Amino acid sequence: MELSRIHYAKPSITDLEVKYASDAAANGWGPNCYDYIYRFRDLLKSYLDVPYVIPTSSCTGALHMALAAIDVGPKDEVIVPDITWIASVSPISYLGATPVFVDVLEDSWCIDPQAIRASITEKTKAIIVVHVYGNLCDMDEIMSIAKEYNIPVIEDAAEALGSLYKGRKAGSIGDMSVFSFHGTKTVTTGEGGALIVQSKELYEKLLVLESHGRDPKISKQFWCEKIGYKYKMSNLDAAIGTAQLERIEELVARKREIFLEYQRILGCRPEISMNPEVAGDINSYWMGTVVFDKSVNFDREALLKDMEQANIDARVFFYPVSMMTPFEDKPQNTVSYSLFSRAINLPSYHDISSAEIRRVCDVILQYLER
Numbered sequence: 001m002e003l004s005r006i007h008y009a010k011p012s013i014t015d016l017e018v019k020y021a022s023d024a025a026a027n028g029w030g031p032n033c034y035d036y037i038y039r040f041r042d043l044l045k046s047y048l049d050v051p052y053v054i055p056t057s058s059c060t061g062a063l064h065m066a067l068a069a070i071d072v073g074p075k076d077e078v079i080v081p082d083i084t085w086i087a088s089v090s091p092i093s094y095l096g097a098t099p100v101f102v103d104v105l106e107d108s109w110c111i112d113p114q115a116i117r118a119s120i121t122e123k124t125k126a127i128i129v130v131h132v133y134g135n136l137c138d139m140d141e142i143m144s145i146a147k148e149y150n151i152p153v154i155e156d157a158a159e160a161l162g163s164l165y166k167g168r169k170a171g172s173i174g175d176m177s178v179f180s181f182h183g184t185k186t187v188t189t190g191e192g193g194a195l196i197v198q199s200k201e202l203y204e205k206l207l208v209l210e211s212h213g214r215d216p217k218i219s220k221q222f223w224c225e226k227i228g229y230k231y232k233m234s235n236l237d238a239a240i241g242t243a244q245l246e247r248i249e250e251l252v253a254r255k256r257e258i259f260l261e262y263q264r265i266l267g268c269r270p271e272i273s274m275n276p277e278v279a280g281d282i283n284s285y286w287m288g289t290v291v292f293d294k295s296v297n298f299d300r301e302a303l304l305k306d307m308e309q310a311n312i313d314a315r316v317f318f319y320p321v322s323m324m325t326p327f328e329d330k331p332q333n334t335v336s337y338s339l340f341s342r343a344i345n346l347p348s349y350h351d352i353s354s355a356e357i358r359r360v361c362d363v364i365l366q367y368l369e370r
């Protein structure tokens, strides 16, 4: 008998999401065309406890606007971790600036604050930090370095909705932050994102930028003051997102349950480490991940092949972005260049069953016994 497919990621969609999406499709037009967008925005604002939220059509678009708002341009450098999805980096290139890839820490897989310090130059215009797979960056240290040099910090919290750093939500600490609501994320709108802003001044600048350069303070119709962007979230997407945010505690709790189940089975193996949770923090465990110790003669492709044969959709850990074709290799980032080849992501979708988690673990345990 063929075993059912275990997916890598898949959203949790209930009658509530269907009800709101149907309502938006039937009624969310004309004068009501922003209703769910505003509800979604306000729910996110209160969940994160932040002053300003701009819903967007993607996290990539949100980051593009965040960098534009602080006037990143050619000749500027932006510091970014080498381990992340390329979406944290592409907007730097869109604006003609140079990404400076910085190594990550062995334990958190997040950017190394001391490597940030060592990479700051007169050209550094911003620091992007990424809470990878739900893990948390050392925000106190990062914010203190950034303050010393007066450089804005943008948190890429695409993968960390629900994680808490010393009691503060990931995405509520940097000068600006971005989230993704792509279909693989803990909360989804299909495609979607959000830009979080702490300062009123930047928020007002962004309201012009996000509306094709139209200034909301100028009543002249279809009048643009500058070249802006069009990364707006649709009311239909926001309807699904509103239902998801009304369920956020449940969605995050389920992610934690899934991870803890993986950890119960695999955590006792000394050859494996998994997403860390530092005392005082909460990891929302977007994506359970296993890293094999350097002492293991680990063959990532062989394990992924075993997974595929068991009809399991496991995935590779992020490649160092600097290793990819558009950039120059930076093997000096020794942690990044070692980590990626020793790790895989585990299927972590909300509806995964205990029996399916067991199946995934069995493949790993059998691999270790070989």
Ligand SMILES: Cc1ncc(COP(=O)(O)O)c(C=O)c1O
Binding pocket: 057, 058, 059, 060, 061, 084, 085, 087, 088, 130, 156, 158, 159, 179, 180, 181, 182, 191, 192, 193
């Ligand atoms: C760390 C990180 N940043 C940015 C993004 C981009 O998100 P989006 O696909 O919504 O643009 C992702 C999405 O996968 C991500 O994982």
